[in-house]
């Protein structure tokens with residue numbers, strides 16, 4: 092056989108590590124990049140030279156008017172119009188966006204109609220119509236429509252000054268555009284976040300303002316600031332109302348002295364300054380809302396500023412070793428507050444369209460009992476679990492915790508569906524841990540844990556923080572309290588999620604495949620925590636693919652397939668002598 096040298100190839104000469112250390116590193120050269128930079132610099136210099144040496148730009152006139160009183164007054168009006176219209180426009184836009192995504196068809200259609208109409212009407216037409224409102228309606232009356240009752244009456248022309256017309260027109264127009272930007276942001280927030288917030292029993296308002304909006308902000312801000320910058324320039328359109336904002340003011344002056352270019356430059360430079368200030372704000376606000384969402388740390392100064400504002404401790408820089416689990420306080424010592432509750436599921440059916448996912452399910456989980464639900468993929472295990480805390484509505488049948496129906500109230504022979512607040516109150520007794528953790532990424536580990544105690548149970552903040560730290564210590568994460576979820580490992584995130592679910596001291600804890608999103612190495616640390624919980628007296632219902640774990644921890648195992656419970660038995664019996672042939676086949680495959 093021909094050797095490498097025979098056919099003309101030689102292996103590279105070996106280099107010792109000492110030789111390698113002496114070698115010089117030559118950076119790659121980018122001649123085209125250098126040429127491009129030189130060309131760009133030359134163009135900038137030539138342009139600046141031309142602008143500052145050509146007398147026709149009229150820089151002396153520019154200097155005379157830049158800080159002149161009428162220009163500053165016009166600038167003030169531009170800033171006022173921008174700020175007031177942006178604030179009103181975004182508040183109204185936010186309400187329209189929430190109406191658009193609401194479940195009420197009327198609200199959603201009204202919002203859609205408003206957005207369609209206002210985006211179709213040219214702004215100049217809207218302003219002129221509002222300015223001529225006095226012609227259409229001589230007075231504005233406050234009272235009860237179609238009756239004689241009237242509390243106040245205003246003269247339309249006097250009430251709607253040009254400034255008021257400008258603010259109303261710009262705000263109404265702005266609201267239509269910003270509502271779509273905000274809706275885009277809301278839709279960008281993962282569905283799991285809504286579910287986690289609902290499972291914790293947070294009110295709709297709290298979910299919207301504290302969980303969804305801060306996360307949506309990352310998507311909203313770039314386009315939102317684009318809109319505000321557009322608005323600052325669009326205010327010049329109010330010249331049709333003869334309102335002396337910045338642009339109108341310079342127009343008035345150059346019509347008088349014919350110094351068109353220098354005065355246009357006065358307006359342009361002020362607009363440039365406004366843009367610089369807005370861009371700096373945009374940078375800071377974007378950084379603020381990206382906390383927790385980025386893998387790398389914030390610039391140190393910005394981080395310090397935000398932590399001072401929000402009174403947060405700095406993140407711990409070093410990654411804690413996994414062995415910290417061994418040092419944690421035992422969970423068994425954590426008095427769960429309430430003893431475990433009994434879960435009763437009777438005749439539950441659930442379909443998605445034509446697909447029957449739960450078929451006449453009956454199951455009772457005793458107080459303090461640990462039940463593991465196993466079965467092939469698509470069997471309906473997760474759906475069954477989610478019906479227990481009413482995250483999934485059943486078509487027929489009942490689910491009760493300690494004889495209290497979760498989604499309904501019984502009056503005589505009829506079941507009345509409960510309203511959201513009542514369902515939330517009942518949900519508080521049932522904690523849930525999700526497969527993908529669903530931690531709130533913009534809140535630190537501790538903030539995740541204390542969110543529900545503070546906003547749902549009304550626990551005073553200091554007390555909630557102390558209990559939250561204690562809980563984190565019990566899941567082995569005492570030193571990670573001020574760390575954002577993205578800076579934690581999967582196993583650590585799941586342990587925070589368990590602490591969060593425990594914070595309301597639930598009677599029943601639901602686990603939906605708590606380890607399936609974890610590396611095999613991290614599975615153990617989460618299972619250890621659940622095993623301890625199993626001893627604490629809390630009722631646990633666990634959907635899992637970890638057959639060995641189910642066998643070890645569960646009092647009973649439920650085997651499900653195609654929406655039906657085929658077998659329920661103690662682990663020793665089910666694994667050694669399954670009675671149903673499908674259980675046997677399934678176990679033969681997975682064991």
Ligand SMILES: Nc1ncnc2c1ncn2[C@@H]1O[C@H](COP(=O)(O)OP(=O)(O)OP(=O)(O)O)[C@@H](O)[C@H]1O
Nearest residue numbers: 443446448466467468469470471472473474475634
């Ligand atoms: N929101 C939904 N809309 C339509 N179909 C759904 C929905 N949620 C679940 N399903 C369907 O219901 C069936 C049961 O789903 P479920 O998630 O409960 O199964 P599972 O036993 O937990 O499966 P896995 O072990 O793979 O998670 C599946 O066929 C799934 O496609």
